[in-house]
Amino acid sequence: xxxxxxxxxxxxxxxxxxxxxxxxxxxxxxxxxxxxxxxxxxxxxxxxxxxxxxxxxxxxxxxxxxxxxxxxxxxxx
Numbered sequence: 641x642x643x644x645x646x647x648x649x650x651x652x653x654x655x656x657x658x659x660x661x662x663x664x665x666x667x668x669x670x671x672x673x674x675x676x677x678x679x680x681x682x683x684x685x686x687x688x689x690x691x692x693x694x695x696x697x698x699x700x701x702x703x704x705x706x707x708x709x710x711x712x713x714x715x716x717x
Contacts, residue, residue, distance in 0.1 A: 647655075658670040 654692065655666065655669055655673075659666050
């Protein structure tokens with residue numbers, strides 16, 4: 641799909657240089673950049689949802705389990 645967008649001159653020039661160095665088209669460079677940005681945004685959404693889930697969960701170790709593990713580690717066999 642073709643679209644017209646406005647970007648700052650400095651960003652355009654830097655993108656042109658990068659596309660030249662990578663030997664790819666401007667379209668490919670912009671598409672890859674957008675794909676990465678979208679993936680990052682999706683990762684941020686997943687992280688935010690996981691943070692919300694784990695904010696409600698306790699991170700402490702059950703005292704009985706803690707004691708059993710400590711006993712097992714201190715037992716020299």
